[in-house]
Amino acid sequence: MTKETTPKKTFKDTLIKHSTAVVFWGGLLILAGAYFLWLSPLKDSAVQEIMRTDDLTARLQQKQAELTGLQELEKAYNALDQARIQKLESLITQGADLPRLYVRFDRLISAYGLKMDSINAQIVAKPAKDAVKDLGVINVKLKISQADYSKIKALLRAIENSSEVMYVVKASWPEKIDKLDLELNTYYLK
Helix, strand or coil: CCCCCCCCCCHHHHHHHCHHHHHHHHHHHHHHHHHHHHHHHHHHHHHHHHHHHHHHHHHHHHHHHHHHHHHHHHHHHHHCCHHHHHHHHHHCEECCCHHHHHHHHHHHHHCCCCEEEEEEEEECCCCCCCCCCCEEEEEEEEEEECCCHHHHHHHHHHHHCCCCCEEEEEEECCCCCCCEEEEEEEEEEC
16 A cells, blocks of 8 residues: 655645635735725814814804894994984093083083183093093083072082083182082093
């Protein structure tokens, strides 16, 4: 009996026999490498771009809401009666307009049959510590003649009920009874 020997299988023979599997797994390995080297960074940048787009969309919606609010405010302002707007603006003037102040007091005093002999208006340099920071104070000193009790009383009532913000600091009668020295403060927006 002779013993048959089978030839020894070499690596080459094994490779040829399993060539389909080697090609399949080699291709799969190449695809996985390509994914991790090229496609994965593209996916990450695409995710970042989507997140950036979502952020921009949220900011756009916020700005649109702000714009809508401003448009509604503008509509409400335009709907206001112009007479009311002028009245609101006359309550506290913009800036220290001294000539306008002189004219206003002259008209007020003469409306009650009194005569303004002199007026001295000065901007108070250092308002009180508890004063509003954007509000300036003007101190006004008036010398009024042709004054009798009923006219003075009517004038003080008019100042008290004035739509402008002002208050009487001091009222005094000098030697003559028909004269009045009046000191008051009024305000303006700086």
